[in-house]
């Protein structure tokens with residue numbers, strides 16, 4: 001039996017969810033053009049579309065929100081957040097932003113000129129989008145095992161240091177305005193980065209005087225993986241590990257909708273005073289005054305409390321165990337996933353589960369549709385639709401290596417029985433998988449097509 005760590009909280013406010021009848025689910029998915037993004041939330045039973053902004057806040061966070069100071073400038077809420085920021089992240093300067101991509105937008109706008117490169121282990125799609133929007137070229141330099149779904153390595157999010165060094169030498173430091181790393185690696189299965197790798201990456205960036213920014217969305221989950229897996233860290237607290245990670249960088253971007261356990265919020269931090277001056281001016285133009293950054297005072301208070309709760313060891317033990325429980329239960333049932341389970345999501349390997357459906361006939365869409373049909377479960381295809389494209393020059397279709405369906409787990413929201421129900425649903429689908437047929441695209445936009453594409457069954 002896969003191990004389950006009981007929830008270290010109890011429920012005192014509930015939000016009803018219901019499984020609508022099968023005939024209504026059929027109608028809902030057809031109306032949605034067989035795209036799970038287009039289903040109304042009230043027609044969904046269990047929603048694994050994303051872990052972003054979907055977490056449950058604690059009574060401490062709600063209580064803190066009631067004390068939000070809504071002064072336009074210099075609010076008490078800002079100083080409460082600043083105290084936590086200084087303690088956990090330790091950068092000299094920061095501004096709050098309404099979410100992660102707002103921080104990325106400001107940074108890209110200030111640092112990137114057309115033709116410049118930004119290396120990382122793997123950029124998340126909004127980071128990639130913001131770099132490209134300025135004419136820059138996001139480059140992924142992750143270790144090779146990350147592309148093998150069954151390779152079980154401890155730190156599958158690590159960057160390839162030799163590749164990084166060769167890349168800098170080849171492109172020239174003058175063409176690399178900043179370097180990044182994403183912890184944990186969302187685009188690659190939520191896999192962690194080791195402290196040793198952060199140290200090595202930091203040393204290379206510092207040697208070449210390239211400013212080093214951490215995409216810190218899941219910093220607490222990454223800290224706990226280091227505690228569990230990296231020699232020398234078993235006796236350190238997640239807070240101490242986080243402090244050490246950030247001491248290696250020159251700045252960070254963050255979506256607090258992940259490890260801030262809030263519904264909205266983020267920040268951009270730096271140690272560079274002159275960059276900070278420019279950041280503030282950009283922020284005032286686009287987001288708001290530097291002590292609130294497009295958020296309400298109460299949102300800053302919820303973030304300040306959320307960062308500390310995300311670092312609570314009992315919470316992190318439960319969080320990682322919950323995801324591993326779902327992943328291990330699926331593996332036990334013979335359902336293929338990306339291994340080992342990451343922290344925030346389980347990625348189903350649709351190409352392997354539905355091996356009889358050719359990749360052009362969208363096995364990932366087939367599986368996501370079937371999960372909704374069978375159990376009212378919503379997940380997102382991250383495969384042929386999300387990452388495939390038609391080459392504008394040759395007109396040829398480019399198919400990605402993997403065809404995945406992501407189940408992201410909202411923080412503190414679902415219980416073990418919800419996960420068991422999910423495993424049962426997938427087992428039923430796997431049992432009749434041979435009978436399933438693929439889909440074809442009837443509408444697709446030019447970019448980010450998985451959000452709005454429409455399909456029909458073959």
Ligand SMILES: *Cc1c(COP(=O)(O)O)cnc(C)c1O
Nearest residue numbers: 099100101124126186215217255
């Ligand atoms: C969610 C996310 C972002 C973007 O944050 P938003 O709050 O959605 O704008 C950036 N990087 C990573 C790794 C993320 O997971």
